[in-house]
Amino acid sequence: MKAAVVVFPGSNCDRDCKVALERATGARVSMVWHQETTLPERLDLIVLPGGFSYGDYLRCGAMAALSPVMGEVAAAAGRGVAVAGICNGFQILCEAGMLPGALLRNAALRYVCKPVALDIVNAQTRFTAAFGGRREATMTVGNGEGNFFADEETLDRLEGDGQVVFRYKRNPNGSSRSIAGIVNPGGNVLGIMPHPDRAFEADLGSADGALLFQSVLASA
Amino acid sequence: MKAVVHVFLKPGVLDVQGKAVQTALHGLGWVDVDNVRVGRVIEFDLGGEDAAGARARVDAMCQRLLANPVIEGYRVDIAA
Numbered sequence: 001m002k003a004a005v006v007v008f009p010g011s012n013c014d015r016d017c018k019v020a021l022e023r024a025t026g027a028r029v030s031m032v033w034h035q036e037t038t039l040p041e042r043l044d045l046i047v048l049p050g051g052f053s054y055g056d057y058l059r060c061g062a063m064a065a066l067s068p069v070m071g072e073v074a075a076a077a078g079r080g081v082a083v084a085g086i087c088n089g090f091q092i093l094c095e096a097g098m099l100p101g102a103l104l105r106n107a108a109l110r111y112v113c114k115p116v117a118l119d120i121v122n123a124q125t126r127f128t129a130a131f132g133g134r135r136e137a138t139m140t141v142g143n144g145e146g147n148f149f150a151d152e153e154t155l156d157r158l159e160g161d162g163q164v165v166f167r168y169k170r171n172p173n174g175s176s177r178s179i180a181g182i183v184n185p186g187g188n189v190l191g192i193m194p195h196p197d198r199a200f201e202a203d204l205g206s207a208d209g210a211l212l213f214q215s216v217l218a219s220a
Numbered sequence: 221m222k223a224v225v226h227v228f229l230k231p232g233v234l235d236v237q238g239k240a241v242q243t244a245l246h247g248l249g250w251v252d253v254d255n256v257r258v259g260r261v262i263e264f265d266l267g268g269e270d271a272a273g274a275r276a277r278v279d280a281m282c283q284r285l286l287a288n289p290v291i292e293g294y295r296v297d298i299a300a
Contacts, residue, residue: 059288066285095288102290104229109236149233149291174234 001027001217003045006073008034008064013050013086013197020197021047024210025217034067044220045082045213046073048089050142050195060103060145061091070096082126082216083189087143090181090191099184099191100158101150103143107174111144115205116194117169118180122162125183127190130215137208139194141172141180146193148175148182158182166192221266223278224297227287228259262286271298 003021007014018029030040034053039046054063064070070092077083077098085093093099106112118137120128131137150158155176158164166181173193181192196209229235235257242256266274278296287294 058285062285062288094290100290102288104234104291105236107234107236109240147234174236 001025001044001220002030002040002042003027003047004030004032004040004043005047005049006032006034006069007049008051008053008067008092010053010055011049011051011088013088013195016195016197017047017049017086020200020209021045021213024200024213027213027217032069034064034069036069037072039069039072039076043076043081045084045216046076048073048083048085048092049197050087050089053088053092056145059095061088061093061095064088064092065095065097074098077184077186077189080186080188082219084127084212084216085189085191086195086197087141087146087193090193091145093189093191098189099182100154101148101176101182103145103193104147104149104174105145106143106147106172111142112146112172113140113142114172115140115199116172116180118194119167119169121164121167122183124162125165125187125190125215126219127183127212127215128165130211130218131208136169137166137211138206139196139199139209140205141194142198143173143193146173146175148179148193150176155179161185165190166194221268221271221274222299223264223266223274224299225262225278225282225286226259226295226297227262227282227292228257228294229291230293233291266298271300274298
């Protein structure tokens with residue numbers, strides 16, 4: 001598998017993502033600076049990592065969504081390449097219009113950093129196939145603005161079309177309908193607030209994140 | 221010309237910052253304070269003389285970057 005991790009100024013999970021991908025899948029991982037206007041050829045997965053791109057100026061992900069590389073990311077997604085936005089990466093995908101909704105400040109106004117139990121709502125996606133018959137997973141969240149918001153009509157559509165992939169068992173941040181992760185209508189762009197890159201080996205408390213990356217490998 | 225853009229969360233979108241500020245104001249004794257909303261003001265200079273044209277340009281800026289239309293509304297003031 002060939003993967004790329006986009007690095008924005010202020011990304012801080014970029015190297016975690018690289019290590020997680022390498023260990024979980026054996027992928028060859030390129031780090032791509034956000035000012036690049038080309039991506040490596042024949043990628044199977046592009047990861048937008050967590051962090052505080054551009055210091056969260058204006059709104060989380062707003063500036064990063066306009067980075068030169070994002071045109072290429074959107075074009076690759078249009079060709080069917082898998083794209084995973086994790087935490088800040090999820091915020092960037094929403095700001096770029098590649099996923100619906102937005103991430104608001106946590107309802108309790110607190111940064112939450114802890115392992116969370118998730119329901120795998122759709123196990124048939126390119127990001128969940130390797131979970132097999134399992135319908136639950138554990139990963140760590142670390143966010144201050146992880147409160148997923150979309151209008152009721154959009155939420156109904158997301159649920160009706162199987163685009164809700166992960167849901168919190170106990171909502172840590174006020175997200176609408178406890179949504180933790182969604183995909184686009186094509187099923188190849190994932191936004192997820194919990195960090196699979198912080199849960200790829202048992203020593204980290206959970207290895208469930210490895211299954212997410214392995215799912216992409218299996219479909220590659 | 222000078223443009224001033226006020227950005228606020230839309231009605232119906234939970235403004236937790238506003239809620240926290242309201243609670244604090246209540247704590248200071250201003251108990252009749254209600255519906256606190258915390259927003260953002262962005263101001264900048266803009267070339268050209270045509271106020272209507274400037275308004276249209278700033279509106280486009282709001283749609284593209286300054287506000288997120290999914291969650292935020294905005295108001296544009298243009299001054300000479």
